[in-house]
Amino acid sequence: MAASKTYSDFVKDLDASRGAVLCVASFLQLKGRDVTLPAHRVTPSESERYDFQDSGDLMVAQRHQVKHSSRCFESVDDFGFGMITVDEEYKIEKQTYAPPAGYWIINKTLTGGIWIPWSTKSNWDIHQSKDHAQGGRLCSYVRCPKALCKYFSFK
Numbered sequence: 001m002a003a004s005k006t007y008s009d010f011v012k013d014l015d016a017s018r019g020a021v022l023c024v025a026s027f028l029q030l031k032g033r034d035v036t037l038p039a040h041r042v043t044p045s046e047s048e049r050y051d052f053q054d055s056g057d058l059m060v061a062q063r064h065q066v067k068h069s070s071r072c073f074e075s076v077d078d079f080g081f082g083m084i085t086v087d088e089e090y091k092i093e094k095q096t097y098a099p100p101a102g103y104w105i106i107n108k109t110l111t112g113g114i115w116i117p118w119s120t121k122s123n124w125d126i127h128q129s130k131d132h133a134q135g136g137r138l139c140s141y142v143r144c145p146k147a148l149c150k151y152f153s154f155k
Helices: 007-016 018-030 089-093 118-123
Strands: 034-036 059-061 064-068 083-088 102-106 112-117 125-131 137-145 150-153
Touching: 007 018, 018 034, 083 089, 083 102, 083 112, 083 125, 089 137, 102 118, 112 118, 118 137
Parallel strands: 064 102
Antiparallel strands: 034 059, 083 137, 102 112, 112 150, 125 137
């Protein structure tokens, strides 16, 4: 039976493993993912070594896009349309390399919002109309069927 690792060897191995963590973090960042490295914590003492659990080696986040609406609504149905505008088409296309988890459309009073998951993208359509706030520019808006959206109250 092999001798158990000393606490000093354990700490050295743990510190050396940071290189492996950085390799994974770098790989994921090159794929366009947002990566956060939490504080590197060593067990408080040798006696606590087997009871200590860290919170993980890295965190991989997905962005959420948030849009503030001028509309007052308290549900998806209350929004008033069968299709909910996600964003302009060119903005959606720029995000396909590293898409967000989805879009939030927040009501005027900031009491709730509609969640549109990116995973519903295959069901989105494109609607063109003139944006009068932008001098009548023709805009292509991407829309999602309301049945694929979910309302969340922030109250």
